[in-house]
Amino acid sequence: MTDLSTVAVGTELPALQVTFDRQRLVRYAGASGDFNPIHYSDHHARALGLAGCLAHGMLTMGVGLRVVTDWCVDPGRVRRYSVRFTKPVQVPDDDAGAVVHFTARVSAIEDAVATVAIDARCGEDKVLGAAVAEVSLA
């Protein structure tokens, strides 16, 4: 369990690597109620000029917060979480899927609230922009 009393600016959180495959997209569609076909149907995605199915932005955002909640354990400590959807995760219809690497670092601490900057990459692509969570340390 993380000892939050030792957290300092510059503290690196344990990195997280998550595979996005088609099953994950279908599960998220069902759980979230977002049935936009670009997330499960290649022919719908191609009709919009895309190479194939994309992960839901909210799925990438939701999985990205795990790098923070795996660390702080209690999700109730998260006071704020914000991202920009810079580039969607392309999810091929194969066994390998797309692997997203999440890293995070404490960038500020004020009034017992840590600001955590999250970096989310799939290959060379930065899939979330300005991803920041505020975590209560008290």
Next chain:
Amino acid sequence: MPISAAHAGKTYPPTAPYEVTRGKIAEFAAALGDANPAYAAAAPVAPPTFAAVLAAEAWGALFADPELDLQLKRTIHYDQAFDFVRPLRAGDEVTASLTIDKVRLRGATAFITVSVALATTAGEPVCTAVSTLLHTWPSEDAS
């Protein structure tokens, strides 16, 4: 006339109450691949981004308002922020109330900032979800 800066400040009635359940929390956490014990505790809380499911419900008011001339399929989710007062818990009955905060038009694209206030039916605030949505109207000569 479609949506314009004059719509900033427009509010919509709250969505019908939604009951957060243990089963839905488990399903949503599994979809994120998130094994955090808080989501399976005796009194489970929902993963923080579950709030988006309720916020998206409230977005429906935008597409149902003929004054705005907006279609979901022409809309892109540009950014998202959540301010949490407390986690959503199993047993909460929650409504979502939408406000248009800001509208900027650039050519055929509208940048629409909306905030959705989530509160229990007892009136306790839980979370505010702020989103920027990009809506693009088709060009005149497109079919």
